[in-house]
Amino acid sequence: MSVNPPNQKHPLPVPGFKVGTASCGVKSPALRGKRQDVTLIVAECACHAAGVFTKNRFRAACVRSGEKTLASNSENVRAIVANAGNANAGLGEMETVWARQLIETGAEAAGVVSDSVLSASTGVIGTPFPIERIQEKMHEASDSLAADNWEAAAHAIRTTDTFAKWSSAEIEIEGNRYTLTGIAKGSGMIHPNMATMLAFVATDAPIKAAELGPMLKRAADRSFNCISVDGDTSTNDTLYLLSSGIGLGHAPLADTSLFEHALTELCIELATQIVRDGEGVSKFVTIEVSGAACEADARTVGRAVAVSPLVKTAFAGSDANWGRILSAVGNSGIAIDTNRITLSADDVLMFEKGNLHPDYSDEQGMAVFSQDEFTISLDLGMGDAQATVWTGDLTHEYITINAEYRT
Amino acid sequence: MSVNPPNQKHPLPVPGFKVGTASCGVKSPALRGKRQDVTLIVAECACHAAGVFTKNRFRAACVRSGEKTLASNSENVRAIVANAGNANAGLGEMETVWARQLIETGAEAAGVVSDSVLSASTGVIGTPFPIERIQEKMHEASDSLAADNWEAAAHAIRTTDTFAKWSSAEIEIEGNRYTLTGIAKGSGMIHPNMATMLAFVATDAPIKAAELGPMLKRAADRSFNCISVDGDTSTNDTLYLLSSGIGLGHAPLADTSLFEHALTELCIELATQIVRDGEGVSKFVTIEVSGAACEADARTVGRAVAVSPLVKTAFAGSDANWGRILSAVGNSGIAIDTNRITLSADDVLMFEKGNLHPDYSDEQGMAVFSQDEFTISLDLGMGDAQATVWTGDLTHEYITINAEYRT
Structure with missing residues (x-):
């Protein structure tokens, strides 16, 4: 059941980024080869980046580690590795070990150092994380890296979502044309303050991490934090924004207001797609x-x-x-x-x-x-x-x- | 549907109080004579009293007027008049007029002055209040006033409740035996901070209004404010506590702790009955x-x-x-x-x-x-x-x- 899912164009490639997916059978070995469930987003240059995370006090290891990486290394992010099928949450000390292994596996597949990699996991809470199944098949993600692969990634991050969610925009600022592309997943446990929701936005608009952070927070407050399906907030909610522009050689934008407007609109588009796909939602x-x-x-x-x-x-x-x-x-x-x-x-x-x-x-x-x-x-x-x-x-x-x- | 409703003894009469009911057809004239829907609780002497009310900002007129009466006249309360079938809420200026008319009608039937009367209404929001139907049949309530009529009142304050809710206790303090009897209604819109819930507790334990107020607040915090059916809080929630003891000639209790314990237990019993009767509750x-x-x-x-x-x-x-x-x-x-x-x-x-x-x-x-x-x-x-x-x-x-x- 979903309410008028958008019938939209393919997501636009973003200069500086490639995307790949793998079918690891995260939720169950029986799903291996049947659905893509691991996503790798790789930047060819250092990205400025920002994140917004769940406010649930039970924060999964991927959230804690993403926050840490952004605190120390937000001007040199090179990749995101994400899996569906297991939240790697509620698992005590092993959670941290598995989250680090996921990042290391992603870093190796992306060919970058692990402290430049962000991760995100979504799926069932409290089931041991099958890291070995991911390690075994991660090469599929690096093998499939391509600039026009965002739609596959939008499918691969889904759990109970009935349709894949993405949005793209092009903006012209100071004579240059920039792209934003975002993908998102989420349908249950959806509530303000970030739901079991993952959303990754990439852009080549050149903006420093110091500005991306507060901008992303404001955009989230007006989009993802303004949707509700059932009033519950998950342990794993993550929104990442990566900007390749400075790494690609553009001068940082003097005025970021046009970009912020486009980012907010894109986040609203992704957020409302999540509501349209809310569990049991008919209106x-x-x-x-x-x-x-x-x-x-x-x-x-x-x-x-x-x-x-x-x-x-x-x-x-x-x-x-x-x-x-x-x-x-x-x-x-x-x-x-x-x-x-x-x-x-x-x-x-x-x-x-x-x-x-x-x-x-x-x-x-x-x-x-x-x-x-x-x-x-x-x-x-x-x-x-x-x-x-x-x-x-x-x-x-x-x-x-x-x-x-x-x- | 309800979960294990209590199979309990009849409520105990409380010295100083009589209770009557009337069938006014508040919800619909067709219900006249078919179900009791107006309750009158009358004290034969001045009562010390306290109330706890909804925290919803849309407060029905009965809540506003009950609060006002308790602020000015809490040592001289003589009656409660309550109706089911119409909340007299969401009706703009007429609400206040109708609430006053309900109190005046109840005061006349009780034979007391109107500023010693508390009121409470429950039922549908936003439908004009049929005060004339209540005025016409209020005499049934005064005609039926009796000390052992609490069970009828517990039935008369119901809306969608599937069973009538009451509880009684006897306590011995400083060589005297006192009674507490409470009735309650509520099944939908039940949530902490007072739900569409009415509860009236009467006792002959001699306690001053100044002590009853904070005591009732604490008891409500540990009972009615600790239950939840659906997270919604109504516009009309009201809990009244009337004590006839001082009016009956008892000296005020030196130590109220035993009484407070009994009051809290009684409120918990009423509150958990409400959960057991929660809309759709099977556990x-x-x-x-x-x-x-x-x-x-x-x-x-x-x-x-x-x-x-x-x-x-x-x-x-x-x-x-x-x-x-x-x-x-x-x-x-x-x-x-x-x-x-x-x-x-x-x-x-x-x-x-x-x-x-x-x-x-x-x-x-x-x-x-x-x-x-x-x-x-x-x-x-x-x-x-x-x-x-x-x-x-x-x-x-x-x-x-x-x-x-x-x-």
């Missing part, structure tokens, strides 16, 4: 919060609506139950004045400044809520800040996926 | 958190586990998916050291100080999780504080109730 709902005292307040209110089981089941039932939405707003913890709140669904005004709108009828609301995509707009009347959050509904299918199968 | 799970740095931390961790959709669907699926529990602990926001955490299910040790226990097998875990009641124990290894939280599973039935019916 894609955009929640626009305006009139907030600050952007953080707007986002908090949007998230409170996006995670409320009562709101999400109302979406599932095509029930324009505005009382549940207002109750969720009231639960957000943000200071609000209920007499200033205005609520619409698409272009139907439901609730205006504390009162049900006299022209509103349940039929109008139901007509909006019965669509597979619609927008809830909330004006808090407290200021000028706004934020957008994207969410899905909570369906029987979600229960079936999560109660009946082990993920 | 009753106790989450014991120990080794926390402080009680608030322990409660936060317990709640994080209790509300996680992935944990709750694992409960539903009888899947001993300990990774989801640890991930929820990591998401709680509390400072933890993953290498100190120990996790058990009933007497099966699963995870010990950061590592899966070598003797643990999935079969053992599944045997525990397949029961309809079990206990998850988490030792954080950070200190000596502990807390207990009670929750249910997340089932298809919950989706059916909330997606297919308007509540």
Whole structure:
């Protein structure tokens, strides 16, 4: 089940990068040769890089090691090695050993030193990590390295995703043309503050690591941290951004605002693809919060609506139950004045400044809520800040996926 | 659906109190004469009283007025008037008018002044409040006032509850015997910080309002604020405690600790009955958190586990998916050291100080999780504080109730 997955063009190659995949049978030896499950992204020059990680206190070893590498070596990143099928998490001391072995295997296949390699793992928690199966087949990834291989990588990082997720953009800045290409995976355990979600973005726009870091954080706050499927945050969430531009000889950009805009849009595109593929999601709902005292307040209110089981089941039932939405707003913890709140669904005004709108009828609301995509707009009347959050509904299918199968 | 509802004795009368009910057809005129939906609790003397209310910012008029009455008149409360079938919430300015009319109608029926009357409403949000139907039939409530009528009241405050909830206790303090009787309702929108939950507790133990307030807050924090069905908090949640003892001529208790213990136990009994009757709940799970740095931390961790959709669907699926529990602990926001955490299910040790226990097998875990009641124990290894939280599973039935019916 997914809601209107994008029917999009192939991802664009990014100057300086090659991508390869391998079929290692990470989840089970029986899958070897049947699906690609290891991805290798290699840069031909030193990249400036940044990362955003899960805020879960149980952080998998790959997250801890990625953070460490970026802290010491963010201007000399050469590769990302990623696997699906096993999160290498919840495994105690062996986790760290296996994560290092994954990085060493990736470094060898990429022909670079291991402290220039970032890693990411996704899949089941608590099952011993089959490093030997990866070591055995990693050569397939180096053998298949190619500039136009991003789509294969988007497939290889999937776990329960029903479609592969990518997005590309081209921008012209100061007379030069640059590319951004990103791939992402995630469908369960999706929630603000990074979900079981991996996303890797590569660009040849020349920007220093010191600027990439805060920029990526802002872009994540407006994209991946604004989506919710089920309110859970995983142990392994990772977003990496690699820039080859300076290594390729470009002068660093004087003004990064155009790039940041393109990066944010690309992250939003990847993030909303994740919601469209959310476990059991049958509706894609955009929640626009305006009139907030600050952007953080707007986002908090949007998230409170996006995670409320009562709101999400109302979406599932095509029930324009505005009382549940207002109750969720009231639960957000943000200071609000209920007499200033205005609520619409698409272009139907439901609730205006504390009162049900006299022209509103349940039929109008139901007509909006019965669509597979619609927008809830909330004006808090407290200021000028706004934020957008994207969410899905909570369906029987979600229960079936999560109660009946082990993920 | 409910999990092992208690098969209990009738509630005990409390000296100084009489209870009556009426069938007003609040939800629909067609229900008039078919179910009792208005409750009147009358004290024959001035009561000392306290209340705990929803933290939702959309607070219904009854909550605002109850708070106001307790602020000015907490040593002279004479009655509670409550209705099921309409929350009188989300209705703008008329809400306040209707809430006042409900109180006036109750005061007249009780024969007391209106500023000594507390009110509470529960039911659908956003439907005009049918005060005239209540005014018309309120005489039934005064006509039926009787000391042994608590069970009828427990039935009359229900909305979607499948069984009526009450609890009684007798305690001996300083040579006198006192009674506590409480009734409660709630099954959907149940979450810490007070759910769509009403609970009224009456006692003849002589305690001043100034002491009842903080005591009730502590008892609520350890009972009603430790339960979760779906993570939503309603606009109308109300817990009232009325004490007739001083009005009946008893000297105020010098030591209230025995009473507070009994009150807390009674609130826990009412709160866990609410979980057992949670919408779609098929399992009753106790989450014991120990080794926390402080009680608030322990409660936060317990709640994080209790509300996680992935944990709750694992409960539903009888899947001993300990990774989801640890991930929820990591998401709680509390400072933890993953290498100190120990996790058990009933007497099966699963995870010990950061590592899966070598003797643990999935079969053992599944045997525990397949029961309809079990206990998850988490030792954080950070200190000596502990807390207990009670929750249910997340089932298809919950989706059916909330997606297919308007509540």
